[in-house]
Structures are given as structure tokens and as C-alpha cells.
Amino acid sequence: MPHVEAQQRAMAINRLLSVGQLDLLRNSSGLLYRLKDTQAASKMKGSDNQEKLVYQVIEDAGNKGIWSRDIRYKSNLPLTEINKILKNLENKKLIKAVKSVAASKKKVYMLYNLQPDRSVTGGAWYSDQDFESEFVEVLNQQCFKFLQSKAEAARDSKQSPMVQRNSSFATSHEVWKYISELGISKVELSMEDIETILNTLIYDGKVEMTIIAAKEGTVGSVDGQVKLYRGVNPIIQPTGLVRTPCGLCPVFEDCCDGGEISPSTCTYMTEWLDF
Amino acid sequence: MTSQEVRLCGLLLQEHFGEVVEKVGTHLLRSGALSLRALAHETNTPLDLVKKSLCVLVQHGMCVFGSGRRGPGGPTEYRCLVERILYTLRFPRYIYTAKSLYGDTGELIVEEVLQRGEMTMSSVVKTVADRLTHNMEDGRSMDYSEVISAFSSLVDTHFLQRCLAACGKGNAATSSEKTPNSSAATPESLTDCYKLPQINLRGRGKRRRSSGDSDVDQRGGKRAKLENKELCGDEGVFWQVNFERFHLHFRDQAIISAVASKMDQTSSEIVRTMLRISEMTTQPNAAYTQPLSANEIFRALPASYNISRSTLDQYLTLLVDDPMEFVGKSGDSGGGMYVVNLHKALANLARATLESVVQERFGSRSARIFRLLLRKRHLEQKQVEDFAMIPAKEAKDMLYTLLSENLVQLQEIPKTPDHAPSRTFYLYTVNQLPTARMLLQHCYKTVGNLIERRLFETRENKRHLEKSQRIEAILASLQVSGAEPAQLTEVEEMITAPERQQLEALKHHINKMDSSENQVDETIFLLESYISSTKTSH
Numbered sequence: 001m002p003h004v005e006a007q008q009r010a011m012a013i014n015r016l017l018s019v020g021q022l023d024l025l026r027n028s029s030g031l032l033y034r035l036k037d038t039q040a041a042s043k044m045k046g047s048d049n050q051e052k053l054v055y056q057v058i059e060d061a062g063n064k065g066i067w068s069r070d071i072r073y074k075s076n077l078p079l080t081e082i083n084k085i086l087k088n089l090e091n092k093k094l095i096k097a098v099k100s101v102a103a104s105k106k107k108v109y110m111l112y113n114l115q116p117d118r119s120v121t122g123g124a125w126y127s128d129q130d131f132e133s134e135f136v137e138v139l140n141q142q143c144f145k146f147l148q149s150k151a152e153a154a155r156d157s158k159q160s161p162m163v164q165r166n167s168s169f170a171t172s173h174e175v176w177k178y179i180s181e182l183g184i185s186k187v188e189l190s191m192e193d194i195e196t197i198l199n200t201l202i203y204d205g206k207v208e209m210t211i212i213a214a215k216e217g218t219v220g221s222v223d224g225q226v227k228l229y230r231g232v233n234p235i236i237q238p239t240g241l242v243r244t245p246c247g248l249c250p251v252f253e254d255c256c257d258g259g260e261i262s263p264s265t266c267t268y269m270t271e272w273l274d275f
Numbered sequence: 276m277t278s279q280e281v282r283l284c285g286l287l288l289q290e291h292f293g294e295v296v297e298k299v300g301t302h303l304l305r306s307g308a309l310s311l312r313a314l315a316h317e318t319n320t321p322l323d324l325v326k327k328s329l330c331v332l333v334q335h336g337m338c339v340f341g342s343g344r345r346g347p348g349g350p351t352e353y354r355c356l357v358e359r360i361l362y363t364l365r366f367p368r369y370i371y372t373a374k375s376l377y378g379d380t381g382e383l384i385v386e387e388v389l390q391r392g393e394m395t396m397s398s399v400v401k402t403v404a405d406r407l408t409h410n411m412e413d414g415r416s417m418d419y420s421e422v423i424s425a426f427s428s429l430v431d432t433h434f435l436q437r438c439l440a441a442c443g444k445g446n447a448a449t450s451s452e453k454t455p456n457s458s459a460a461t462p463e464s465l466t467d468c469y470k471l472p473q474i475n476l477r478g479r480g481k482r483r484r485s486s487g488d489s490d491v492d493q494r495g496g497k498r499a500k501l502e503n504k505e506l507c508g509d510e511g512v513f514w515q516v517n518f519e520r521f522h523l524h525f526r527d528q529a530i531i532s533a534v535a536s537k538m539d540q541t542s543s544e545i546v547r548t549m550l551r552i553s554e555m556t557t558q559p560n561a562a563y564t565q566p567l568s569a570n571e572i573f574r575a576l577p578a579s580y581n582i583s584r585s586t587l588d589q590y591l592t593l594l595v596d597d598p599m600e601f602v603g604k605s606g607d608s609g610g611g612m613y614v615v616n617l618h619k620a621l622a623n624l625a626r627a628t629l630e631s632v633v634q635e636r637f638g639s640r641s642a643r644i645f646r647l648l649l650r651k652r653h654l655e656q657k658q659v660e661d662f663a664m665i666p667a668k669e670a671k672d673m674l675y676t677l678l679s680e681n682l683v684q685l686q687e688i689p690k691t692p693d694h695a696p697s698r699t700f701y702l703y704t705v706n707q708l709p710t711a712r713m714l715l716q717h718c719y720k721t722v723g724n725l726i727e728r729r730l731f732e733t734r735e736n737k738r739h740l741e742k743s744q745r746i747e748a749i750l751a752s753l754q755v756s757g758a759e760p761a762q763l764t765e766v767e768e769m770i771t772a773p774e775r776q777q778l779e780a781l782k783h784h785i786n787k788m789d790s791s792e793n794q795v796d797e798t799i800f801l802l803e804s805y806i807s808s809t810k811t812s813h
Contacts, residue, residue, distance in 0.1 A: 136664045161541070162589040200664045203647040204639065205630065208598050235533040235599065239628045239801075240794030241714070242635035246721035247795075255724065263724035264731040273784045 050077060054085045058095055058109050065098055065108030138184060139197050144206055146170070146178050147231040169210075169228040172198060198229050208232050245272045276304060276357045279719040284360040286726045291363055292331055295320065299328040303338065303355040310343055310350035329353060335392035336438075336515060362518055364722065364796050369521050373434070380425040383407065385434070385516060393438050393513040396426060396471070430469050432554075436517040437469070519559055526804055530620045533627075534594075534601055541580065542590055546601065548575050549615050560811040562618040568609025599623050618808050625711050625805035628798060632714060633682060640665055641673045645682065645705065653686060653702040674703060682710055708809055715802045722795050729788045736781050739774055746770055 057074045058066055066074075072082050086109065089095045097107045147170055154168035176194045179185065201207040207229050214226040241247040245268035246255075255261045263269065276284075281304050289297040302318050303309060309317070315325045332338035337359040343352030366389050374382035383403045388394055400422045407417040429435045527550045535543035552575050553564035573587055582590075591613055594602040600619045606612035626649065634642035643663050648654060651662070660670045677683040688700040733740070749766055770778075 133664075133666050133669075140664075155539075160586060160589060161539075161593055165593055196662075196664065199662065200643065203643045203650070203663060205642075205646055210596075210598075233536050234627065235537045236624060236627045236631065237536075238635055239631045240791070240796070240798040241628075241718050241721060242632055243794050244721055244725065244791045246724050247632065247717075248636050252717070252720075255720075257727060263727040266724075266728065269724075269728055273787060274780075 050075075050081065051085050051088060053077075054082065055089060055094060058089075059111055061108075061110060065110035067108055071109070135185070136197065136200075139179065140200060140204075142179060142182060142184065143175055143194070143197055144201055144231065146175060147201075147207055147229055151231040165230075169230045172227045172229065175229065195227065198227075201229075205234060206231060245269050277716055277719075279716050279723065280357055280361070281305060283364075283719045283723045283726075284355075284357060286723055286730075287360055287363045290726070292328075295324050296328040296331055299325055300332060300337070300355055300360070303353060304357060304360075308343060308352040308354045310352050312350065314353065335359070359518075361799075364792065365521075365800070367793055368525070368796065369516065369518075372521060372524060373429070377425055377428060380407065380422055381429060384422070384426055384429060388435065388514060388516050393515050395510065395513055396423075399514065400426060427471055430471055430514075433469060433517055433520045435514050436520075438513040438515045522800070522804070523554070523559060525800055526617070526621070529624055529801060530601065530615070530617070533599075533620070533624060537599060538593070538597070541582065542594055544577070544580055545572065545587070545590055545594070546615065548572055548577070549602070549613065551575070553615070557617075560808060562808070562812045563603065563614040563616045566605045566612040566614050569611040569613065570609050572613070573610075618812050621801075621805045621808050622707070624801050626707060628801055629682075629707065629710055629714065633677070637673065637676060640669070641677060644670065644673055645677065648683060648703055648705045649707070653704045655700065655702055659703060678703075681713060708806070711802050711805055715799065715806065718795050718799045718802065722792055722799070725788050725792050725795070729785055732781060732784055732788075736777065739778055739781070742774070743770060743778055 053075050054071060054077070057071050060066075061070075068082060068086065071086075072079060075082070077085075086095070090097070093112055095109050096112050097109055099107055150170050151168040154164045157164065157167065159167075172191055172195050175198065176189070176191045179189065179194060198207060198209070202209055210228050210230075211225050212228060245266065246252060249255065249266075249268055251261050255263065255266070257263070281301060284304055285297050285301040288300045298318055298320065299314065303314065306317070311322070311325065311329070314329075315322045318325065320328075329338060329340075332355065333340065336356075338353055338355050340351050340353045343349050369389065370382055370386050373385035377384075380403065383406055384399055387399055387402055400419055404417040404419055404422050407422075411417065426435070527547075530550070531543050531547045534546045549564065549567055549572060552567055552571060557564045569588060569591060572591075573584055576582070576587070588611070591602065591604075591611065595604045595613070600616055600623075603614050603616050604611060605614050630642055630646055630649075633645045640663075644659060644665070647659065647663050651658075654662070656671065656674070659674065660667050663670060665673070674683065678685060682705070684704050684706060686702045686704050687694065688702060689695075690698045690700070746766060746769055750763060753762060753766065
């Protein structure tokens with residue numbers, strides 16, 4: 001606004017700030033002013049400065065939310081004041097408290113209309129702070145069946161071994177598409193979610209993974225890499241030790257000759273022998 | 276040696292050699308090296324019994340002796356070798372391997388040598404021929420030359436080896452090329468360790484007849500006396516089983532079957548060929564075989580597998596790329612130089628054994644946590660829950676159970692000099708080698724338990740067993756003297772039906788326990804090979 005003098009500008013800005021029509025922000029080159037939209041401005045009518053400050057702090061925390069102690073540090077207000085203000089704001093439905101999944105006693109505050117971030121609610125695997133283990137199990141089995149059937153199809157195709165192995169691989173993108181089409185999930189699952197499920201299959205020893213370099217832009221590639229998964233067979237049968245009752249015995253350490261628990265009187269052995 | 280090993284050795288010695296040898300043997304195991312006097316005094320057995328037991332142990336290679344702590348002037352001291360005693364557990368496996376490789380003749384040869392500890396070639400040949408002849412139909416008998424050829428093939432592939440003479444044993448003329456013995460020489464270093472002596476042994480096996488023709492008996496008796504006086508030209512050359520060679524064979528078998536179940540039959544055939552070529556050229560405890568070129572492998576493949584050269588190359592590339600790393604590529608000359616990673620293969624097999632134990636004992640979710648920790652080395656509690664996708668409460672429970680069984684260890688990393696618990700990182704980790712050692716001790720205890728239980732069952736049913744044996748003896752004598760069928764049935768009915776059932780059950784139980792001892796022994800073998808391979812590679 002070149003035709004207005006600097007002093008007049010400053011006065012106008014100060015007045016607008018005090019009425020609450022402007023937001024004061026600072027960036028590296030100086031101060032910036034932003035027009036608050038009228039709806040947001042009307043919300044803060046009737047609140048005093050302290051509340052506005054607290055509201056600002058919570059807004060800055062974005063969708064991760066902020067803990068009450070952190071609000072206290074940032075605004076330098078005493079605890080009792082903070083609690084009163086938070087209660088007021090909650091009643092006005094401007095902020096809400098969300099229980100964090102990491103520490104169940106901790107409550108974080110965020111703006112009312114924001115979606116809590118994944119790290120707070122735990123993402124797709126948590127519904128109302130409960131880990132959905134059955135959901136994870138079902139997904140686990142479905143992914144495994146998909147990869148296993150792909151490996152079997154490749155084996156039955158009787159082509160050259162290189163082609164066989166390559167066709168038994170599935171990219172994480174393919175698995176993601178299959179699971180989405182299967183429709184067993186009520187929540188939208190991303191490719192990272194599917195990758196965590198596939199990782200659990202690796203830890204089960206049923207699946208192995210390789211990473212190959214792929215051109216940027218091929219479907220499903222992340223940073224120029226594509227992860228491939230393949231169903232595998234275990235390399236040994238259950239070992240000899242666990243085929244005996246001693247291998248699975250819960251009181252193995254207490255067993256000795258001539259004691260109360262001994263091989264001669266072992267009931268597990270008796271049952272096993274009569275099998 | 277650990278208490279479990281000593282207990283197991285005691286049980287094995289008692290089963291094979293009796294109580295006196297067991298007493299002497301276990302005492303020697305516990306006390307290390309002892310002189311003859313000290314041993315007799317501490318075990319309270321008469322001196323001649325101690326001498327005889329030591330003879331038995333030395334004959335089987337389980338005891339060695341040498342100059343003791345007081346030097347060459349003092350009394351000789353005797354030491355028991357734990358590993359050799361534990362090999363008795365594996366005898367059935369050795370005999371079975373010999374049977375699968377060399378047929379019945381090979382099986383009987385190995386069985387005889389295992390039973391006697393050390394034997395001369397001529398006595399082996401005669402005994403085996405007699406046994407084989409006994410089992411053949413009337414009129415046929417086993418020629419010595421067939422047995423000799425089986426024996427020589429066993430020696431050529433190093434399954435049998437010469438015994439190093441103990442100090443002061445006389446040698447016959449034919450074995451004059453034997454080097455002077457020194458305690459540092461190992462059998463492998465002596466090239467004539469596998470040299471067959473010249474023996475002039477011609478003939479056929481004798482059939483043991485219970486009531487034969489009189490002239491055959493007379494002639495047989497005379498000939499037997501003659502043969503006893505015949506010197507076959509190989510006195511003093513004793514042969515023993517080369518256990519190390521059998522172990523290499525078992526290790527190769529384990530690797531081949533792992534490749535077959537992980538990939539497919541053809542890959543396992545390729546690995547089998549590679550191992551076969553490098554049988555003689557690889558040191559026993561090497562970490563990997565000598566490099567083999569793809570050309571060599573292609574030439575050495577069995578004729579039944581006619582795969583093209585390019586297919587072979589593809590299979591080799593697949594084997595190299597496999598995450599299990601059974602095969603590695605060490606160069607590009609000759610169409611690609613490939614080695615079999617023996618140490619890595621053994622480590623993978625041992626890891627699979629550990630995982631299988633955890634899975635069977637604690638469930639597949641605990642197995643998931645165990646594998647996760649094996650892969651990622653060190654993890655915090657929270658990370659374990661996240662990666663394994665197991666609810667926090669259950670994950671905590673499983674981790675603590677594994678920790679209490681000592682399969683998982685806890686590593687503390689303090690943030691502050693005072694190790695305040697709230698400011699310390701606690702990381703869970705799995706160490707493969709100590710866990711393998713611990714499981715090995717469990718295996719020894721398990722085998723001890725199985726043997727104990729078997730002896731207990733036999734003792735419990737001794738009465739029944741004796742009765743059935745008496746009845747069988749009566750039956751046999753009645754049959755020989757030509758009794759009527761009525762009398763036979765009357766005698767048979769002396770064993771009542773429930774007793775018969777009990778005997779059947781007893782037989783079934785003992786067979787089951789025997790076979791499970793063999794199965795646990797397979798686990799023992801894998802873990803032992805892994806531990807010794809790790810020791811030598813470090």
C-alpha cells in the first residue's frame with residue numbers, strides 16, 4: 001500500500017491486531033501479517049488474551065497435538081490458569097483431547113476439526129486405542145496365500161529356472177492392489193501398511209524379500225527401489241529335539257534321576273509312548 | 276565336560292560295555308588324567324578289572340594314554356575322550372550310511388569294525404563273509420574277494436583308516452613303510468594311512484550249521500584249525516572307522532537336503548555334485564570348499580540330469596543370489612568359479628534349528644519375535660511390538676518368557692553414569708552361539724532321559740520278558756525233538772493275552788525311544804558341527 005504513510009500503516013495494523021482481525025507472524029526477513037478469516041475471528045470473541053495465546057499454541061502443534069505441560073512452557077502461564085482455559089476452550093468446542101496410543105494416560109490437545117496424526121492414534125492397526133490383532137492376522141494370512149499361490153503357479157509353469165523365480169516374485173504394489181481389491185479392510189490401507197504386514201511374514205520365516213532398482217516413475221517404486229516378496233519353504237523339518245517330550249517339557253530344568261520329576265516317572269513320556 | 280555330557284557318557288558306557296567300565300570311565304571323565312594306581316584306588320576296584328576296562332576303552336579309541344605330569348619317567352596317565360564316547364550314539368547312523376553307499380557288505384564291515392573298535396583286514400573279511408553266507412540260501416556262499424573289494428572301496432573313500440600304533444606295538448613285515456609314530460601326527464597326514472596291505476586270503480565264507488553233515492563238519496573243523504594257523508600277512512595293521520569322514524558326509528547330506536527343500540531338486544543335485552568333487556580337496560573344517568569352475572561342474576553332473584549349459588548357469592546364479600548364501604561366486608574364470616559356503620550353511624541350519632525349537636515350544640508368535648531379534652540384532656521393547664505387530668501386553672509376556680528361558684538376552688545401555696532405570700535403554704538381543712551351546716546341553720540331557728526311561732521300562736517288565744524267553748526256549752526244544760502240534764499250542768498258551776499285549780506295547784515303546792534317540796542325535800550333530808565350525812573360523 002504505497003499511498004499510505006508508514007505511521008498510519010502501523011496504527012491501522014495495531015488496531016486490527018487488537019480487534020483480532022490480523023495474525024502476526026514472523027519469518028526470516030521480518031514481520032508478516034495475515035488476514036484472519038471472519039469465521040475464525042468471530043470464534044475468539046469473548047475470549048481474553050490468555051485464551052487466545054493458548055489457542056494459538058495448540059493451533060501451532062498441528063495434528064500431532066500438544067501436551068498440557070508443553071502448553072505451559074510455551075505460554076508461561078500457571079497450571080491452574082491453563083486448566084481453566086483448556087476447559088473453556090473445550091466447552092466452546094474449539095479444541096479436543098485425544099488419548100495417545102503410546103502412553104495411555106497422556107492426553108494431547110488439538111484443534112477440534114483436525115484429524116489426529118497416525119503416530120497418536122496408531123494408524124490403521126488401531127481402532128479406539130485397541131490394537132486389532134485379528135485384523136492383522138487376517139491380512140497376514142491373505143498376503144501369505146497370495147504369495148504362496150503365485151510361487152506355486154511359477155513352479156508349475158516348468159519354464160527355465162530364472163524365469164520361474166522371477167515370476168514367483170510379487171512387488172509390494174501388487175500385493176497392495178490385491179488386498180485393496182479383496183475388500184477385507186474397512187480402513188484405507190497404504191503401501192507402507194502392507195509392507196509392515198509383509199515384514200511380519202518375513203519374521204515368520206515364510207517369505208523373503210529382495211530389493212531391486214527400478215526406474216523412477218514405474219508404478220509402486222519408492223525412491224527408485226522396488227521391494228519384491230516371494231513365498232519360501234522352510235529349510236529344515238522340525239528338529240529332532242522337539243519330537244521328544246523333553247524338548248517341549250515345561251519342567252525340563254527340574255527333572256533329574258531319582259527326583260520327584262524324573263524320566264522314569266514322567267507322565268508326558270507315558271502319554272507320548274502310548275500315542 | 277559338563278555334567279550332562281558325563282551322565283550321558285556313563286549311560287552309554289554302561290549299555291555297551293557294562294558297569295565296571297562305566298565306573299572306571301565316568302571317574303576318568305570327571306577327574307581328567309589319572310595314573311593307573313590312582314584310578315584303581317579312587318574307584319575301589321581291583322587292579323586287574325581296572326586294567327581290563329582300560330583295555331576295552333583303549334581298543335575303542337575312547338581312552339588315550341601318554342606320559343603324565345611327572346614326565347616320561349613317571350607313571351603313564353590315562354585320559355578319556357568325551358567326543359568318542361558320544362559317537363556311540365551315532366553308530367546306527369554310520370551303519371545305515373555304509374549300507375546306503377556300499378550295500379549289505381559295506382554295512383556289515385562297518386558294523387564289525389564299530390563293534391570291535393579295531394580289527395585287522397583279514398579278520399574283518401572272514402567274519403563278514405561268514406555272516407553273509409549264513410544269511411544266504413543253501414548252497415551259496417560269499418566269496419572273500421567281494422568282501423575285499425567292498426573293504427577297499429571303503430578305504431579309498433576314507434571311511435576306514437589305519438590305526439596309529441600305540442607305543443611298542445610290533446609291526447609285520449608288510450607294514451614296514453609305516454612311519455615312526457609321534458603323538459603330533461594325525462591320521463590324515465600319513466599317506467599310507469589308507470594303504471591296503473597285501474594279504475593272501477582266498478576262500479569263501481563258512482556257513483554255521485547247527486546239524487550239518489559229518490564230513491563237512493570234519494573238514495570244516497580241520498580247515499578252521501588250519502586257517503587259525505595261517506598268517507594272512509597283515510598282522511599288526513589295524514583298521515578303525517574314520518568318524519570325521521562320516522561326519523563330513525552327514526554335513527553334506529544336511530546341506531543338500533536344505534537346498535532341496537528351499538529350492539528344488541535340480542539345485543540340490545548341483546550342490547551335491549559340487550560337494551562330491553571337493554570331497555578330497557577340502558580341509559575338514561574349512562569355511563568353504565575349493566573354488567570350482569562351472570565347466571568342471573557341468574562335466575561332473577550325473578548323466579541322468581541332462582540340463583543344458585545355460586540352464587546350469589542360471590541355476591548357479593540363482594543359488595548365488597539366494598539369501599541363504601549356500602553357494603558363493605569367487606571369480607569369473609572358467610565360466611565362473613563357485614564355492615559352497617560351508618560355514619554359512621551350517622550357521623543357517625543351526626539358526627533354523629533354534630527357530631524350530633522356539634516355535635514348537637512357545638508358539639509361532641514367540642517364534643516371530645525370536646526371528647525378528649535374530650535379524651535386527653538389538654531392539655527395544657516398543658520396537659519389538661511395532662515390528663512384530665503383536666499387541667503390547669502379549670509381546671511383553673512372550674519376551675519375558677523367552678528371557679526367563681535364557682533364549683533372549685537383555686543389554687543395558689545407560690544414558691547417565693548412574694544406571695538409573697528410567698534413563699537406561701534396555702535392548703533385547705539373541706546371541707546365536709551361546710544359545711546353540713545351551714540347546715546342545717539340553718539335547719544331551721534329553722538323550723540321557725530317554726535312555727533312562729528305556730532302562731526303566733525294561734526293568735519294570737523284566738519278569739514278563741524272562742517268562743517269554745523261557746517259553747520260546749521250551750518251544751524251540753520241543754520243535755527240535757519233534758513234538759505234536761497240541762503240545763506246542765499248550766505251551767504257547769502259557770503266555771496269556773494281556774501279557775502278550777504288554778510285551779507288544781513294551782516292544783513298541785522301546786522302538787519309539789530308540790528312534791527318538793536317533794532323531795535327537797541329528798540335532799546334536801547339527802549343533803556340534805556349527806559350534807566347532809564357528810570355533811575354527813574365528
